[in-house]
């Protein structure tokens with residue numbers, strides 16, 4: 370059976386981008402067609418400036434949002450990365466397979482290190498090496514497929530390279546995984562800055578729709594979305610990125626093609642109104658389920674405990690095999 374692994378970082382409140390680019394696919398499709406593991410990758414959240422109490426809160430909220438988005442612990446495995454030691458054990462080995470040059474070529478490293486420096490923070494070494502940990506996250510489960518938004522495809526490519534290099538040098542140990550990127554909304558853009566991706570860790574929040582935003586807030590953010598001064602509505606992502614982003618969001622909510630939707634609107638006012646309504650309706654069930662789960666922390670704890678136990682059982686033999694293959698002496 371195909372195995373799937375994917376994760377989300379508790380670096381901020383989850384966004385519509387996370388839902389449309391990742392979570393929705395996990396919940397509606399992936400968990401039903403494969404043996405799937407979904408993870409709150411909290412170690413990755415330590416690669417940028419963080420507050421310990423906030424990280425604890427966001428990790429719990431992240432796990433509860435995965436369940437609220439429809440992940441069913443009866444059919445898939447939901448857990449927290451730091452509860453399974455094998456990720457960190459294998460990450461060091463992956464650092465020994467990767468090169469400094471290939472890490473520095475990662476676009477996310479370039480973008481995030483610039484952002485850290487611009488806000489006066491130092492760049493953590495782990496921000497550079499984080500793709501090695503991500504490779505370990507995937508390889509430790511022998512995952513065949515990794516459903517991610519477009520921004521993560523480069524890291525999955527690197528994971529493939531590392532797996533192939535390891536297998537070639539030390540003997541076949543890892544399954545070589547591939548990225549699976551959704552056809553629509555693989556890259557939801559910031560409503561205030563349609564040139565950059567909507568990201569949960571960004572400081573400017575006016576262009577970001579959070580999954581737990583109130584309906585009125587969602588309406589306000591979408592009505593204030595930056596578009597352009599051209600008349601009418603057309604789907605031209607290169608020249609009209611703001612309008613295209615709204616059309617793609619509406620398309621992801623309705624299942625209709627963005628260019629077909631464009632034909633139905635005379636101006637961006639009506640497009641914004643319909644997009645706002647569609648997003649509010651899309652998120653309503655998730656928000657209701659999240660409220661229920663928040664009232665039952667014991668349930669979420671139980672899911673995470675069982676998830677980590679299953680994950681550990683799968684991961685342990687892979688790491689042991691990798692340690693042996695690379696020449697580490699087995700314990701007596």
Ligand code: ATP
Pocket residue numbers: 376377378379380381384386387388389390391516517518519520521554555556557558566567568569570571
């Ligand atoms: P950060 O700003 O900390 O990087 P993020 O919002 O990018 O946060 P991640 O935890 O890095 O979230 O990614 C979780 C998943 O969400 C990944 O599969 C990623 O590709 C997807 N994703 C993130 N942002 C978007 C977006 N704007 N559009 C589509 N998918 C996205």
Ligand code: MG
Pocket residue numbers: 520568
């Ligand atoms: Mg990201």
